[in-house]
Amino acid sequence: MKRFRPVYYGVMVALLTGLSSCNVTQFVPEEEFLYDGGEVEINNQSGEENLGPLQNQLEAVLRPEPNSKILGNRVGLYFHYKAQQENPGFINRFFNKRLGEEPVYLSDVNPGQVEEILINRLENQGYFYSRVTSSIETDTTDREAVARYRVNLPEPYVLEQYHLESDSTQIYQEIQSSLDQTLIEPGMKFNLGALKAERDRIEQDLKQKGYYNFNPQFLIFEADTNQYNQRKFDLYLRLKNDVQQRGRIPYQIKEINVYPAYGMEADTVIAEPIRLNEMNFYQEEEFFKPERLAPYVLLKEGQLYHPETSRYTSRRLSAIGAYKFINIAYQEIDSLTSDTLGALRTDIYLSPLNKRSLRAELQAVTKSNDFMGPNLALTYTNRNLFKGGEILNLTAKLGYEWQMASGNNRNLNSIQLGGDADLVIPRMLFPISLNTDSYWFRYSIPKTKISLGANFLSRSNLYRMYSFKGAFGYTWRANRYVMHELDPISINYVRLGNTTEEFQEILNDNPYLQESFNQEFIAGLLYSYTYNGMVDANDPHQFFVNTNLDVAGNVVSLLSGDTDGEGSEFLGLTYAQYAKMDVDFRFHLKVGSSQTLATRVFAGYGLPYGNSTTMPFSKQYFSGGPYSVRAFRIRSLGPGSYNPEASQESTYFDQAGNVRLEANIEYRFPIISFLKGAVFADAGNVWNTGETEYLEGGKFSSDFLSELGIGAGVGLRIDIQSFVIRFDLASPMHIPWLEKGERWDFRWDEPVLNFGIGYPF
Numbered sequence: 001m002k003r004f005r006p007v008y009y010g011v012m013v014a015l016l017t018g019l020s021s022c023n024v025t026q027f028v029p030e031e032e033f034l035y036d037g038g039e040v041e042i043n044n045q046s047g048e049e050n051l052g053p054l055q056n057q058l059e060a061v062l063r064p065e066p067n068s069k070i071l072g073n074r075v076g077l078y079f080h081y082k083a084q085q086e087n088p089g090f091i092n093r094f095f096n097k098r099l100g101e102e103p104v105y106l107s108d109v110n111p112g113q114v115e116e117i118l119i120n121r122l123e124n125q126g127y128f129y130s131r132v133t134s135s136i137e138t139d140t141t142d143r144e145a146v147a148r149y150r151v152n153l154p155e156p157y158v159l160e161q162y163h164l165e166s167d168s169t170q171i172y173q174e175i176q177s178s179l180d181q182t183l184i185e186p187g188m189k190f191n192l193g194a195l196k197a198e199r200d201r202i203e204q205d206l207k208q209k210g211y212y213n214f215n216p217q218f219l220i221f222e223a224d225t226n227q228y229n230q231r232k233f234d235l236y237l238r239l240k241n242d243v244q245q246r247g248r249i250p251y252q253i254k255e256i257n258v259y260p261a262y263g264m265e266a267d268t269v270i271a272e273p274i275r276l277n278e279m280n281f282y283q284e285e286e287f288f289k290p291e292r293l294a295p296y297v298l299l300k301e302g303q304l305y306h307p308e309t310s311r312y313t314s315r316r317l318s319a320i321g322a323y324k325f326i327n328i329a330y331q332e333i334d335s336l337t338s339d340t341l342g343a344l345r346t347d348i349y350l351s352p353l354n355k356r357s358l359r360a361e362l363q364a365v366t367k368s369n370d371f372m373g374p375n376l377a378l379t380y381t382n383r384n385l386f387k388g389g390e391i392l393n394l395t396a397k398l399g400y401e402w403q404m405a406s407g408n409n410r411n412l413n414s415i416q417l418g419g420d421a422d423l424v425i426p427r428m429l430f431p432i433s434l435n436t437d438s439y440w441f442r443y444s445i446p447k448t449k450i451s452l453g454a455n456f457l458s459r460s461n462l463y464r465m466y467s468f469k470g471a472f473g474y475t476w477r478a479n480r481y482v483m484h485e486l487d488p489i490s491i492n493y494v495r496l497g498n499t500t501e502e503f504q505e506i507l508n509d510n511p512y513l514q515e516s517f518n519q520e521f522i523a524g525l526l527y528s529y530t531y532n533g534m535v536d537a538n539d540p541h542q543f544f545v546n547t548n549l550d551v552a553g554n555v556v557s558l559l560s561g562d563t564d565g566e567g568s569e570f571l572g573l574t575y576a577q578y579a580k581m582d583v584d585f586r587f588h589l590k591v592g593s594s595q596t597l598a599t600r601v602f603a604g605y606g607l608p609y610g611n612s613t614t615m616p617f618s619k620q621y622f623s624g625g626p627y628s629v630r631a632f633r634i635r636s637l638g639p640g641s642y643n644p645e646a647s648q649e650s651t652y653f654d655q656a657g658n659v660r661l662e663a664n665i666e667y668r669f670p671i672i673s674f675l676k677g678a679v680f681a682d683a684g685n686v687w688n689t690g691e692t693e694y695l696e697g698g699k700f701s702s703d704f705l706s707e708l709g710i711g712a713g714v715g716l717r718i719d720i721q722s723f724v725i726r727f728d729l730a731s732p733m734h735i736p737w738l739e740k741g742e743r744w745d746f747r748w749d750e751p752v753l754n755f756g757i758g759y760p761f
Contacts, residue, residue, distance in 0.1 A: 027081040033106040033145035038062035046155045076101035106145040126156035126190030156189040165238035178205040210250030210304030218243045251305045251342035261287035262349040292388035320389040320426045325351040373401035389426040418455035446476035464498040485528040492522040521573040524552025544586040553577030577610035596668045600761040606658035621660035626754035629682040631711020631730040638686040639698030643737035657686035678715035710734035728754040
């Protein structure tokens, strides 16, 4: 590692030192006081306990908001004042533009208006006849003022009975049937928010039953306190008298029109539609085959209007991947509407994405074995290849890497060529036909993915490697949180060729490395389950779980006739046999509106058996790098306490193992606008379950905790509309390959700079 002192250590010290000079008292006009916020004091006459939530609600409406503080200093106000001077200078103008705040003075406060707002909020919570008084406290030394509001809190009004007006019409019967799910219960305090929520609940329930024109504003609550001497009331619910008949009846879908190429046609309406599955498909030229598109539409003629069915249909159509916009519009058909049932026409407008696209991606790569160089990838995409929503991706890759001079390993370079073809079919190719209208597939229809790929790697003076891969499988999003991926067929073939005498000697001297390269044929099954609760961005507690199962060689073993488990070949190829499973668990705790405490735990284990004594190298775990333990370079950590500097083969061997344990914690916070910061710590390593003399210290044992690589650091992130460019600077704290008793060594002056796209976890 190179020794240098990071520049931002000095920047942070300078910033913290500068904050102490941000005294704004000298800039406050003589006749003004800076407003330092308000406080609410509750005089509890109601006898209630736990008034903390109520106090928080009341303090949230205090106006105006005082100027913000950082470490007790009004930094934004300071730069505002400095920028108003005759010659403010570039620095003050720069920070004023990004941090500056207009001063908030005591003269901006209207206590009488705030008192009215507080009384309104109290009445909304059932505390009628509350009294609020206010006072102002000033500090002539610091030129600050605080507003204090005293609330005399009476007993709240409590619900005794909840009634629905009696009526024989169908809509009243529907409301009555939904009252077992009511949010209003006897004994609860009067709460305006709960009444609004109850109206919204009833509206949603009626919409699911076809009441297309119903609106929560049609409902009115009336409270009656006349029957009680104490603070109790009865609540009555009814429809307003002026609600029109069209708002009181359910609606039925009478006609469905689908426009598969909306926006590409000269005219929206085409004379001759294609009639299929009780739907009309309008397109001048066949852009999307109706028989392929129809299964995605859950709406049917004759069914009642149902907004959830409409949303599911829109989501399923969007998941095809061929459309930019999906718009499902409803139009009332007055001529078919009766006094008890309305009629709707449904128009589904589908605006296609560009059918073809070309994307280029250029990367700069650095590796732990001192190789570096550029990689170029070109991807051609064809959407709707066979007019059934099929997506074809063709990718060509070219990479060139060279090794920086280091000892005897001079002038080494490598060239990598590759190509991949992925065909995604937005339906399930399966011998048995599936009912895509069933409950299980309402959210989305499973997709079929067929992949083929080939790669060529030439490493100068060492070897050439040819690899081929193929997969056939399915992806299915069960709901907005859960994703399943299953590849019943997954094949990888690797062949080593043109090895030099130098490299052959290395393999002969290191049987472990040779065994990894000898695993030529991998055929097995892959399954992945993902639960992603982080799609709920406003949830303060977010969970993510990803579990992967990879089993290879069992079917091939049966086909090869290997019944004794002593190993054999299949079609003349040595095949790998193993089972591998890992789990990635993440938890994010939202702190306030813009800060996050992110944690992650990863555990993985691979078991070679039967025809294999080691895991194939491509299936082993590695540790270190921008998405792992960031204080160590990628693939440079482990296995166990193995010391890579003591190995002559470090140039050719990325450190890996068949066991991986890792834990991470990171505190994320905003700095300025789209610039975010982080403080983090990582711990982890990889191990082997078997002992090998060529990887001394690499075996997993009960002493694994003392062999964890641990590091900590700080990060800067540029986050623009969820596109994140990340820089993390981390230093090792616990180095597993050092002697016991010497491993705890915080090398803050030997940091590793990591660059990444997206957050690490």
